[in-house]
Amino acid sequence: MEKATLLEWYRQMVLIRRFEQKCAELYQLGKIGGFLHLYIGQEAIAVGSIAARRAADHVITAYRDHGHALAVGTETKYIMAEMLGKATGVSKGKGGSMHLADVSRNFWGGHAVVGAHLSLAVGLALSESYRGTDNAVLCYFGDGATNIGYFHESLNLAGVWQLPVVWICENNQYGMGTAVDRASAVSEMIRKAHAYGMEGKQVDGMNVFAVYEATKAALQAVRDGAGPQFLEMITYRFEGHSMGDPLRYRTKDEVEKWRADDPIGILERHLLEQGIATQQELDQVDTAVDAELAAAVQFAEESPLPALEKLYTDIYVDSE
Amino acid sequence: MARITMRQAITDALREEMLRDENVFIMGQEVGVWGGTYAVTRGFYDEFGPRRVRDTPISEMVIGGAAVGAAMNGLRPVAEFMTINFAFVAFDAIVNHAAKLRSMFGGQMKVPLVFRAPGGGGRQLGATHSHTPDVIFAHFPGLKVVSPATPYDAKGLLKAAIRSDDPVLFIEHATLYQLRGEVPEGEYLLPIGKADVKREGSDVTLIGYAQGLQVAMEAATDLAKEGIEAEVVDLRALRPLDMGPAVASFQKTFKAVVVEEGHRSYGIGAEVVARLQEEAFDYMDAPIKRVAQHEVPLPYSRELEQAALINKQRVIDAVKEIL
Numbered sequence: 073m074e075k076a077t078l079l080e081w082y083r084q085m086v087l088i089r090r091f092e093q094k095c096a097e098l099y100q101l102g103k104i105g106g107f108l109h110l111y112i113g114q115e116a117i118a119v120g121s122i123a124a125r126r127a128a129d130h131v132i133t134a135y136r137d138h139g140h141a142l143a144v145g146t147e148t149k150y151i152m153a154e155m156l157g158k159a160t161g162v163s164k165g166k167g168g169s170m171h172l173a174d175v176s177r178n179f180w181g182g183h184a185v186v187g188a189h190l191s192l193a194v195g196l197a198l199s200e201s202y203r204g205t206d207n208a209v210l211c212y213f214g215d216g217a218t219n220i221g222y223f224h225e226s227l228n229l230a231g232v233w234q235l236p237v238v239w240i241c242e243n244n245q246y247g248m249g250t251a252v253d254r255a256s257a258v259s260e261m262i263r264k265a266h267a268y269g270m271e272g273k274q275v276d277g278m279n280v281f282a283v284y285e286a287t288k289a290a291l292q293a294v295r296d297g298a299g300p301q302f303l304e305m306i307t308y309r310f311e312g313h314s315m316g317d318p319l320r321y322r323t324k325d326e327v328e329k330w331r332a333d334d335p336i337g338i339l340e341r342h343l344l345e346q347g348i349a350t351q352q353e354l355d356q357v358d359t360a361v362d363a364e365l366a367a368a369v370q371f372a373e374e375s376p377l378p379a380l381e382k383l384y385t386d387i388y389v390d391s392e
Numbered sequence: 393m394a395r396i397t398m399r400q401a402i403t404d405a406l407r408e409e410m411l412r413d414e415n416v417f418i419m420g421q422e423v424g425v426w427g428g429t430y431a432v433t434r435g436f437y438d439e440f441g442p443r444r445v446r447d448t449p450i451s452e453m454v455i456g457g458a459a460v461g462a463a464m465n466g467l468r469p470v471a472e473f474m475t476i477n478f479a480f481v482a483f484d485a486i487v488n489h490a491a492k493l494r495s496m497f498g499g500q501m502k503v504p505l506v507f508r509a510p511g512g513g514g515r516q517l518g519a520t521h522s523h524t525p526d527v528i529f530a531h532f533p534g535l536k537v538v539s540p541a542t543p544y545d546a547k548g549l550l551k552a553a554i555r556s557d558d559p560v561l562f563i564e565h566a567t568l569y570q571l572r573g574e575v576p577e578g579e580y581l582l583p584i585g586k587a588d589v590k591r592e593g594s595d596v597t598l599i600g601y602a603q604g605l606q607v608a609m610e611a612a613t614d615l616a617k618e619g620i621e622a623e624v625v626d627l628r629a630l631r632p633l634d635m636g637p638a639v640a641s642f643q644k645t646f647k648a649v650v651v652e653e654g655h656r657s658y659g660i661g662a663e664v665v666a667r668l669q670e671e672a673f674d675y676m677d678a679p680i681k682r683v684a685q686h687e688v689p690l691p692y693s694r695e696l697e698q699a700a701l702i703n704k705q706r707v708i709d710a711v712k713e714i715l
């Protein structure tokens with residue numbers, strides 16, 4: 073792996089981490105409204121897997137979507153502007169934190185009805201298979217989403233039609249406050265994939281290298297005509313489900329145990345111990361990220377609110 | 393002009409659009425090898441093959457959602473629900489996704505799909521299989537809801553729906569599939585969201601769509617024998633709802649009856665009455681009547697079912713109450 077690539081992964085993971093910390097701050101100040109779900113702890117998954125895609129491959133995810141939006145390369149300032157409900161936001165202020173998208177980068181959102189977007193992923197994959205391309209879809213969802221009907225119908229149909237999807241389950245051990253074993257009859261998500269003709273693979277979701285390699289192999293298998301693939305990324309969300317989560321369902325010890333496995337720490341240690349980068353180089357990245365974030369917040373704060381005349385725009389194409 | 397059935401008109405529309413545009417494809421349960429549960433796509437599987445005529449498992453949620461996903465990326469799916477009753481299982485895909493994504497993502501995507509679904513009561517299928525829930529879907533901005541009453545309208549509106557860049561729910565009343573009507577040779581499109589005067593008259597305005605429109609027409613024929621001339625307005629689409637012809641007619645007749653097969657409470661009648669009083673209050677000579685399905689789950693037994701549904705006599709009685 074090129075040094076520049078590894079530094080870029082590090083940069084993206086730090087950017088996501090600090091972006092989320094900044095969002096939490098802005099939420100406390102009342103500048104971000106609605107629901108806010110942080111991706112802290114899971115950064116290696118979006119960064120490692122999206123690094124393995126081609127630009128023509130599609131990305132679609134759930135409401136915990138800031139990391140994916142940043143990893144596909146959408147400019148930080150447009151994402152931050154969406155957080156603040158501004159006209160310059162990626163979704164013109166109509167989507168908010170849970171509904172980021174950047175179609176110009178084949179990033180199709182940001183979907184907040186648990187499991188629903190798995191069916192959209194089937195459609196995206198169908199459109200590529202219909203046209204005879206070898207483009208694929210990366211579809212991300214939580215452990216909780218494996219319990220809804222959409223999951224089962226989508227995996228089944230993708231199997232029947234042999235569609236080019238890589239299903240990426242981000243198993244962070246909880247759906248809101250419900251631990252996997254309290255909601256799922258099987259504790260390993262890959263066992264659900266078996267029913268739909270996929271072997272599935274469990275991956276250390278805290279290790280960006282493991283995520284990258286597994287996704288790359290899965291994408292290759294899809295392109296080679298092996299049909300849909302299933303990856304279960306074992307991970308943990310370090311913060312609450314969303315802002316204001318009282319965190320009654322898990323112990324501090326458990327959180328500390330997982331925090332020792334910080335995905336950024338793992339990458340950082342690798343870069344330093346292998347002599348790939350110096351502490352000074354990493355510090356420079358951190359500084360650049362902070363500057364980018366500060367500029368993004370300033371851009372968002374200074375951006376105009378959506379004009380009230382925009383209330384009725386973009387509802388129908390035909391009436392525009 | 394040929395007199396063809398509504399079923400044939402719909403088949404012709406689908407086939408012409410499939411031939412015209414490679415991006416148009418059909419998906420749904422039993423649409424392919426079987427030929428369509430209501431025989432609408434008979435022969436399509438042989439003509440277009442399994443790539444463009446796609447049999448699905450019994451999976452309404454993913455039928456709905458996959459159509460949305462394929463449409464987002466530029467295809468033009470025509471996804472069929474075996475009946476509108478099963479579209480309830482896909483309610484989220486239809487109203488929360490097809491209808492919302494464009495606006496929620498600030499206009500970044502469009503969702504040019506058609507959901508087709510046969511619907512309606514009167515066939516002794518019992519309560520779960522006899523709904524006329526059209527108005528429920530029409531509640532949601534972002535979706536278009538069309539339900540034709542004649543073969544001519546069915547063909548022109550379905551072709552327009554397939555070419556529309558917005559999601560359209562196209563509801564076909566199953567008892568109308570055998571209805572015959574004149575359909576011109578050659579291609580034509582009809583605008584979605586334009587109501588149509590199906591019969592002229594000056595004594596009372598009957599407003600309906602789909603099966604309700606046909607019942608209104610039958611009533612108008614009988615009323616004419618008694619010297620009462622009813623004007624009949626076909627809404628054709630519930631969203632966008634074009635009130636123009638209905639308001640104009642009401643301003644001429646000062647009396648109206650709304651005829652619909654769905655339940656009376658919160659029905660299209662409630663909406664039409666509200667709009668008439670908003671837009672033509674000074675013309676109101678009598679209470680505006682609603683003829684609609686009784687407030688009961690539709691029973692199986694023939695006599696009971698018919699008693700719950702609308703019929704021309706109920707329309708005639710309503711007209712005579714306000715004349």
Ligand SMILES: Cc1ncc(C[n+]2csc(CCOP(=O)(O)OP(=O)(O)O)c2C)c(N)n1
Pocket residue numbers: 136184185186187213214215216217218244246247248313
């Ligand atoms: C259909 C549906 N039911 C319930 C919710 C409320 N809800 C939002 S997130 C969530 C938990 C989902 O957990 P998981 O899939 O594991 O994703 P995670 O939040 O852990 O990333 C629930 C129940 C919802 N958004 N949609």
Ligand SMILES: [Mg+2]
Pocket residue numbers: 214215216242243244245246247248
């Ligand atoms: Mg989870």
